[in-house]
Amino acid sequence: MIYFDYAATTPVDKRVIKSMIPFLNEKFGNPSSMHSFSSDTKKALEKSRSIIAKAIKANPEEIVFTSSATESNNMALKGIAFAKKSGHILVSSIEHDCVLNAAKWLGKNGFEVEFLPVDKYGIVDPKEVEKRIKKNTILVSVMHVNNEVGTIQPIEAIGKICKKNNIYFHSDAAQSFSKTPINITNIDLLTISSQKIYGPKGAAALFIKDGVKIEPLLHGGGQERGLRSSTENVPAIVGFAKATEIAISTMDKEQERLTKLRDKIIEKLTKEVPNCYLNGHKTKRISNNINVRFSHIEGEAILFMLNSYGIAVSTASACSSPKLEPSHVLSAMGLKQEEAHGSIRISLGRMTKESEVNYLLKVLPEVVKKLRDISPHK
Amino acid sequence: MNYSKEVLKHFSKPHNYGKIDNYDGLGRVGNMACGDEMFVYIKVKDNIIKDIKFETFGCVAAIATSSVLTDLAKKKTIEDALKITRQDVVDALETLPPIKIHCSVLAIDALSEAVYNYYTKNKLPISKELEEKHNQIIKRESCHL
Ligand SMILES: Cc1ncc(COP(=O)(O)O)c(C=O)c1O
Ligand code: FES
Numbered sequence: 001m002i003y004f005d006y007a008a009t010t011p012v013d014k015r016v017i018k019s020m021i022p023f024l025n026e027k028f029g030n031p032s033s034m035h036s037f038s039s040d041t042k043k044a045l046e047k048s049r050s051i052i053a054k055a056i057k058a059n060p061e062e063i064v065f066t067s068s069a070t071e072s073n074n075m076a077l078k079g080i081a082f083a084k085k086s087g088h089i090l091v092s093s094i095e096h097d098c099v100l101n102a103a104k105w106l107g108k109n110g111f112e113v114e115f116l117p118v119d120k121y122g123i124v125d126p127k128e129v130e131k132r133i134k135k136n137t138i139l140v141s142v143m144h145v146n147n148e149v150g151t152i153q154p155i156e157a158i159g160k161i162c163k164k165n166n167i168y169f170h171s172d173a174a175q176s177f178s179k180t181p182i183n184i185t186n187i188d189l190l191t192i193s194s195q196k197i198y199g200p201k202g203a204a205a206l207f208i209k210d211g212v213k214i215e216p217l218l219h220g221g222g223q224e225r226g227l228r229s230s231t232e233n234v235p236a237i238v239g240f241a242k243a244t245e246i247a248i249s250t251m252d253k254e255q256e257r258l259t260k261l262r263d264k265i266i267e268k269l270t271k272e273v274p275n276c277y278l279n280g281h282k283t284k285r286i287s288n289n290i291n292v293r294f295s296h297i298e299g300e301a302i303l304f305m306l307n308s309y310g311i312a313v314s315t316a317s318a319c320s321s322p323k324l325e326p327s328h329v330l331s332a333m334g335l336k337q338e339e340a341h342g343s344i345r346i347s348l349g350r351m352t353k354e355s356e357v358n359y360l361l362k363v364l365p366e367v368v369k370k371l372r373d374i375s376p377h378k
Numbered sequence: 379m380n381y382s383k384e385v386l387k388h389f390s391k392p393h394n395y396g397k398i399d400n401y402d403g404l405g406r407v408g409n410m411a412c413g414d415e416m417f418v419y420i421k422v423k424d425n426i427i428k429d430i431k432f433e434t435f436g437c438v439a440a441i442a443t444s445s446v447l448t449d450l451a452k453k454k455t456i457e458d459a460l461k462i463t464r465q466d467v468v469d470a471l472e473t474l475p476p477i478k479i480h481c482s483v484l485a486i487d488a489l490s491e492a493v494y495n496y497y498t499k500n501k502l503p504i505s506k507e508l509e510e511k512h513n514q515i516i517k518r519e520s521c522h523l
Contacts, residue, residue, distance in 0.1 A: 298414065300379065300437040301389070308390050318412040319437035320379070322477065326413075337413045374395045374441060376406075376417040376433035 006349030013198040019242040023235040048241035069174040069193035070098040072206040076170040076189040082215035087138035088112040093332040121281040126157040145176035148329040149280030150289025159186025178247035199243030203236035258287040293343040296377035382472035385442040394448035403496025405488040418488035439478035447485040
């Protein structure tokens, strides 16, 4: 099987696994204990925090470890909302479900929540943010890179507007961290995650800028400066830090390599397959994301037929969703349901080889043709 | 999606897909749940479905149910073909994920519309049941995109 679903999750790098093993074996101590079993784990925890802080040019005290991007995003939205007690929150309409649903929940619990539109490429216009800011706006949340269509959002410009208006700005960088540079100058809260960067599942972080007041979601023993109680998942955090080190040190080269492969796929499919279109922006796009649509065929069918050829991709078509609803991202971009229907996401990663891309480019047009032969529309 | 072996078998090698150019009846239905479409073509002789073909724009389950429905209906009398139920289709596929049951309804509706079209074109008497079913399907299609 060839994996083209790195945006969903990544395999754990061998070097990462190796770095974690001691903390699953002899270095098992609880970092909060007093005896010598804890000193190694305590040290490893703080070293990991420094590595991750350095990767985004933050201070170690500004990093709070969590269990997942979902938790970090929930903590950012609810934590700020609970600290402010009331107010208006602006969220982009193409956020990951964990941001959208946290925002909707806050909307049902006394907060005023408004969703920002995007253009046809899935990009938030900073002017739309500025237009909607009100006296009582407490938080703006716009993701750095969208997980479905890979568009890179103008978060520096949005951050500037928030700063000028004294409003907290959160960005979900689960899809961009260690893949493209992030400038945190105007960012107050940033979500990053291990499982998207060849680290283990169960580790993520929320960058909380010094001075930002936030309520914890988990109350307990007071770990993570009281912001996130529960015994730290040291093996996963150590792995997360190792994965960060590897990814940051190879970022530029890897970005260049993947961009070439990405553009080769986009070029070939949109030029050579009839009625194939790119979803999202051609250049304001993360290096590992391809999202294309084929008219008159359906995404789940494409996915399963590719799977039978040994290729794994993903789709957000209505037929593949639990509620039979088309992707909220593609809908927000103005795609009609029948256009969104034949969309698939191909995401590349560290292990992607040119030969795999060539195989995909040979098989996918055949699959499209086969399904169009079955379809009433050609 | 967890599909049975039989669903995947029909999906990867569907039976009886394509057009019948000089068809006797054509049923075209849309699925308002998720925006898919199915066409069923029939060729009738002596009240028997001599040939049947389908064209489907839809998911794995929609393609597999179309395929299996054409197998079930082929060589049957029209009356017997109209008796094919959703359960017959599901059983022939071993099982379908619950969320995909509506795709099997699509196939059955398309067949019944093909028969309706054949009767209308040939000015043959249409049973009350078939007329009612036709009206239901038309109504449903009007909410389809
Ligand atoms: C942009 C973005 N945010 C949040 C998440 C949620 O990550 P997790 O399921 O690891 O909590 C994902 C993962 O799919 C994502 O792509
Ligand atoms: S055709 Fe859409 S779910 Fe089956």
